[in-house]
Amino acid sequence: MATYRIVFDTVKEGFSRSGRCSVCGKYCKRRTTIEHSINPYNVTKDGRPKGRSEVYKDVLAKGAEWEAKPLVCRACEEGKTDDQQTT
Numbered sequence: 707m708a709t710y711r712i713v714f715d716t717v718k719e720g721f722s723r724s725g726r727c728s729v730c731g732k733y734c735k736r737r738t739t740i741e742h743s744i745n746p747y748n749v750t751k752d753g754r755p756k757g758r759s760e761v762y763k764d765v766l767a768k769g770a771e772w773e774a775k776p777l778v779c780r781a782c783e784e785g786k787t788d789d790q791q792t793t
C-alpha cells in the first residue's frame with residue numbers, strides 16, 4: 707500500500723549560544739534549530755505565499771527571539787533541579 711505525503715521544502719538554520727544559566731548560574735551551551743516550511747499556507751500579510759527569502763527572514767527573527775530570551779540550561783528547562791522543590 708502506497709502512502710502519499712506532501713513534503714514541503716523547508717528553511718532551516720541552527721543557532722547556538724553559551725553563557726550562564728539564568729536559573730542556576732551554571733555555564734552552559736545551548737543550541738537550537740529553527741525550521742520553517744515553505745508552503746501555500748505560509749503567507750504574507752497580503753495573502754501571498756512566502757518565498758524562500760521571506761521564510762528565511764522569519765527563521766532569523768525566531769532565532770533572534772530565542773537569543774534574546776534569558777539563557778536557561780537544559781536541566782533547568784526540564785525542571786530537573788533539586789532546588790526547585792516545593793516545601
Ligand SMILES: [Zn+2]
Nearest residue numbers: 727730779782
Ligand atoms: Zn540551569
